[in-house]
Amino acid sequence: xxxxxxxxxxxxxxxxxxxxxxxxxxxxxxxxxxxxxxxxxxxxxxxxxxxxxxxxxxxxxxxxxxxxxxxxxxxxxxxxxxxxxxxxxxxxxxxxxxxxxxxxxxxxxxxxx
Amino acid sequence: xxxxxxxxxxxxxxxxxxxxxxxxxxxxxxxxxxxxxxxxxxxxxxxxxxxxxxxxxxxxxxxxxxxxxxxxxxxxxxxxxxxxxxxxxxxxxxxxxxxxxxxxxxxxxxxxxxxx
Numbered sequence: 001x002x003x004x005x006x007x008x009x010x011x012x013x014x015x016x017x018x019x020x021x022x023x024x025x026x027x028x029x030x031x032x033x034x035x036x037x038x039x040x041x042x043x044x045x046x047x048x049x050x051x052x053x054x055x056x057x058x059x060x061x062x063x064x065x066x067x068x069x070x071x072x073x074x075x076x077x078x079x080x081x082x083x084x085x086x087x088x089x090x091x092x093x094x095x096x097x098x099x100x101x102x103x104x105x106x107x108x109x110x111x112x113x
Numbered sequence: 114x115x116x117x118x119x120x121x122x123x124x125x126x127x128x129x130x131x132x133x134x135x136x137x138x139x140x141x142x143x144x145x146x147x148x149x150x151x152x153x154x155x156x157x158x159x160x161x162x163x164x165x166x167x168x169x170x171x172x173x174x175x176x177x178x179x180x181x182x183x184x185x186x187x188x189x190x191x192x193x194x195x196x197x198x199x200x201x202x203x204x205x206x207x208x209x210x211x212x213x214x215x216x217x218x219x220x221x222x223x224x225x226x227x228x229x
Contacts, residue, residue, distance in 0.1 A: 001173075004156075034218075036220075041204075041223075041225070042222060042223065043119075043206055043220050043221055043222040043223045044157075044206065044208075044220040045220075046217070046218075046219075046220075049217060089156060089157070091157075100147050100159055100162050101147070101157075101159065101208075101218065102159065103149075103156040103157040103158070103159075104156055105155070105156045106155075106156050
């Protein structure tokens with residue numbers, strides 16, 4: 001069964017810093033990988049979706065990369081802002097089991113003003 | 114577009130009662146809906162996958178008689194927690210997918226269930 005791990009579990013940085021969140025998965029046979037943001041007590045907001053054939057995706061200050069062969073993805077956040085404070089989840093969709101997502105354990109990010 | 118709603122957003126019930134949670138795709142027809150649960154400070158765990166008009170597929174360890182899922186139309190799926198107990202207290206989130214959107218899933222805002 002696919003297992004998704006995120007490191008670090010929690011991260012606190014001063015405003016303006018660039019930061020990297022890591023995601024690793026055990027089964028490289030994925031269909032795609034997606035990064036989400038979750039605010040406390042709320043649902044999920046999709047940030048970036050990377051197809052298995054792609055290496056990276058960018059949206060504004062966010063850049064996500066995918067190395068399928070090594071089972072890793074990173075989310076790079078440039079010039080962090082207090083509004084970026086949230087929990088970031090990565091999820092991979094399986095290529096052969098209905099394409100549902102398997103979620104990582106999440107990284108709780110706090111950006112200090 | 115691509116909005117998914119859940120109702121109720123929050124529910125408190127007594128132990129032993131049943132609770133129904135609705136997941137609706139408001140502006141598209143969802144051929145597949147997924148149900149997840151999330152414990153405090155934990156990630157989402159897939160419970161089941163439901164396709165319109167067919168029986169749901171449950172993940173290993175999820176009791177199908179405990180968590181009844183119905184996907185009777187292309188815009189509505191329901192999750193019924195039967196004979197709820199305090200350990201069922203959790204945050205339940207649904208997502209919906211449609212062929213027109215490819216593999217993108219759209220998530221509902223979640224339902225917080227507290228069983229007393």
